[in-house]
Amino acid sequence: MKNSIFAGYCLNNNLFQAGWSIIAAFGTYFCMYGFRKPFTASSYSDIYFFGFDYKTVLVVGQVLGYMLSKFIGIKFISEMPYHGRSLLILYLIGFSHFALLCFALIPAPWNCFMLFFNGIPLGMVFGLVMGFLEGRRITEALLGFLCASFILADGFCKSVGSFLLDKGISDHWMPFVSGTFFIIPLLVFVWMLSRISQPKNLDVIARSERSPMYIEDRRRFFSKYFIGLSLILLVYLLVTILRSIRADYSPEIWKGLGFDAKPEKFTISELWVTLGIVISSGVMILVKNNKIAFYLAMFVAFLGFFLAGISVIGLMSNLLDGFWFMVLVGLGLYLPYVLVHTTIFERLLAMTRERGNCSYLMYLADAIGYLGYVAVIISGVFVSRQISLLNQFVILVSLISVVSGILIIFASIYFANRLRDNTN
Numbered sequence: 001m002k003n004s005i006f007a008g009y010c011l012n013n014n015l016f017q018a019g020w021s022i023i024a025a026f027g028t029y030f031c032m033y034g035f036r037k038p039f040t041a042s043s044y045s046d047i048y049f050f051g052f053d054y055k056t057v058l059v060v061g062q063v064l065g066y067m068l069s070k071f072i073g074i075k076f077i078s079e080m081p082y083h084g085r086s087l088l089i090l091y092l093i094g095f096s097h098f099a100l101l102c103f104a105l106i107p108a109p110w111n112c113f114m115l116f117f118n119g120i121p122l123g124m125v126f127g128l129v130m131g132f133l134e135g136r137r138i139t140e141a142l143l144g145f146l147c148a149s150f151i152l153a154d155g156f157c158k159s160v161g162s163f164l165l166d167k168g169i170s171d172h173w174m175p176f177v178s179g180t181f182f183i184i185p186l187l188v189f190v191w192m193l194s195r196i197s198q199p200k201n202l203d204v205i206a207r208s209e210r211s212p213m214y215i216e217d218r219r220r221f222f223s224k225y226f227i228g229l230s231l232i233l234l235v236y237l238l239v240t241i242l243r244s245i246r247a248d249y250s251p252e253i254w255k256g257l258g259f260d261a262k263p264e265k266f267t268i269s270e271l272w273v274t275l276g277i278v279i280s281s282g283v284m285i286l287v288k289n290n291k292i293a294f295y296l297a298m299f300v301a302f303l304g305f306f307l308a309g310i311s312v313i314g315l316m317s318n319l320l321d322g323f324w325f326m327v328l329v330g331l332g333l334y335l336p337y338v339l340v341h342t343t344i345f346e347r348l349l350a351m352t353r354e355r356g357n358c359s360y361l362m363y364l365a366d367a368i369g370y371l372g373y374v375a376v377i378i379s380g381v382f383v384s385r386q387i388s389l390l391n392q393f394v395i396l397v398s399l400i401s402v403v404s405g406i407l408i409i410f411a412s413i414y415f416a417n418r419l420r421d422n423t424n
Contacts, residue, residue, distance in 0.1 A: 026149040027189030032125045033153035034182030035096045039175040040248050041161030049109040057112045057249045060377050064274050065119025067370035077361035078213040079129035085128045086194035092121035100176040127359045132196045134358045136203045143342035144281025148274045154247050155270035163400035192294045213356040231411035239337045240369030256390030257322030273330040281342045290351035297343040298412045301336035308332030309401035
């Protein structure tokens with residue numbers, strides 16, 4: 001009883017509530033990655049599935065499940081009320097952990113199907129956590145830390161997986177054992193999430209009310225801003241493909257750059273990326289005018305693509321070593337990727353005052369993004385035996401940076417004309 005009174009009293013304090021929310025959201029999503037990413041630390045190089053590279057089959061299987069959950073989430077997450085989210089997070093992650101146990105018990109290569117079932121529930125978690133944070137005057141800062149969690153966790157969880165492999169844990173038991181380490185902290189962070197209060201009146205005035213978004217609401221909103229949203233979604237598709245390749249094949253890319261795939265490399269490189277993302281997202285809360293913040297975010301996204309393109313030039317001209325190339329490419333890719341999560345969709349809803357929530361827009365974007373990534377992997381466009389993974393990655397960074405930068409410019413022009421009379 002005393003603990004409940006203490007938590008309720010503390011959460012009335014704005015500063016305390018902000019810190020509480022950041023820790024809860026960051027920790028919950030960080031722990032979720034412990035059930036998703038450690039398996040990518042292994043190369044599974046001696047196993048094939050009907051002639052296909054086994055690791056590629058595993059990556060595709062999990063991403064297929066993750067992608068399916070994003071399509072389901074367009075309806076399910078966007079229509080879900082505020083209450084009941086925290087318990088559902090535990091159910092979903094618990095199911096994904098059970099799938100990893102089955103992955104360890106079923107002989108290879110037939111256990112590859114378990115990664116599909118592992119991915120389905122995990123794809124729902126981001127939207128559930130995001131629902132606790134959107135529509136607030138400090139949403140960018142809160143979501144910035146939430147996004148920082150998956151940037152940092154991606155490297156950290158690979159480090160955990162590599163560490164366990166070095167200690168003699170087999171390739172197939174390693175993902176389940178890795179997830180087990182995250183169970184207790186996950187319970188703590190999800191409890192903290194459940195204590196976060198809904199947005200206050202001042203938040204609603206500044207950012208608009210966020211409410212469940214049903215099918216007619218979704219259709220009306222998308223048709224109203226069809227061209228601009230389509231351009232942003234196309235940019236997000238390209239960035240998701242490149243970001244996912246960098247994440248899922250980072251051991252191979254690091255080796256191509258001349259580095260041993262040591263656990264600390266994954267974490268240290270992502271620490272620098274995380275720092276840049278948190279700063280760029282957090283400063284957006286200082287911009288009160290929603291319209292200015294929206295276009296500023298679009299401009300910073302453009303700078304991200306410029307940075308990624310410059311990093312390729314630096315690598316090719318030997319002005320950058322492999323470590324800083326990975327850091328700068330990561331920062332360049334994550335800037336637009338995270339700004340879509342934290343600011344672009346958030347401020348679009350705020351300045352248009354449309355009925356709805358960011359979960360719908362994010363799950364629409366993620367569904368399209370992961371569909372594109374699956375198509376690239378299945379088609380074999382990326383994994384080619386004629387060209388090294390590193391060279392393919394460098395080529396893709398160059399092409400996608402240029403194309404996405406141009407698309408961002410056109411999207412900004414569209415919204416500038418479409419919302420000319422809106423001054424929020």
